[in-house]
Amino acid sequence: MIWTLQAVEDMEAICNFIARDSPRYAQLFAQRVFSAAERLSLFPSSGRVVPEILQDDIREVLLGNYRVIYRIKREEVQVLAVYHSARLLDPHQFDSEP
Numbered sequence: 001m002i003w004t005l006q007a008v009e010d011m012e013a014i015c016n017f018i019a020r021d022s023p024r025y026a027q028l029f030a031q032r033v034f035s036a037a038e039r040l041s042l043f044p045s046s047g048r049v050v051p052e053i054l055q056d057d058i059r060e061v062l063l064g065n066y067r068v069i070y071r072i073k074r075e076e077v078q079v080l081a082v083y084h085s086a087r088l089l090d091p092h093q094f095d096s097e098p
């Protein structure tokens with residue numbers, strides 16, 4: 001399991017935003033995301049193909065209002081980004097491999 005710098009920065013920003021109202025919910029959110037990412041290590045194809053990209057190797061898992069976007073590369077999972085579903089996704093940001 002590899003987390004890109006973008007994914008780490010996304011998680012920090014989201015958790016900091018949630019923590020302004022509830023540090024406990026920020027912690028729970030982070031636990032949910034990390035647990036989902038660990039499951040992807042075991043079942044990498046379990047997420048759906050990202051509709052905006054339509055590449056079999058770039059997938060996502062939905063957690064409430066958030067999208068955990070990842071790439072399957074051989075037997076490795078690379079978490080690329082964590083997005084709020086209301087944000088527009090720029091598919092070109094995932095063109096190059098981390």
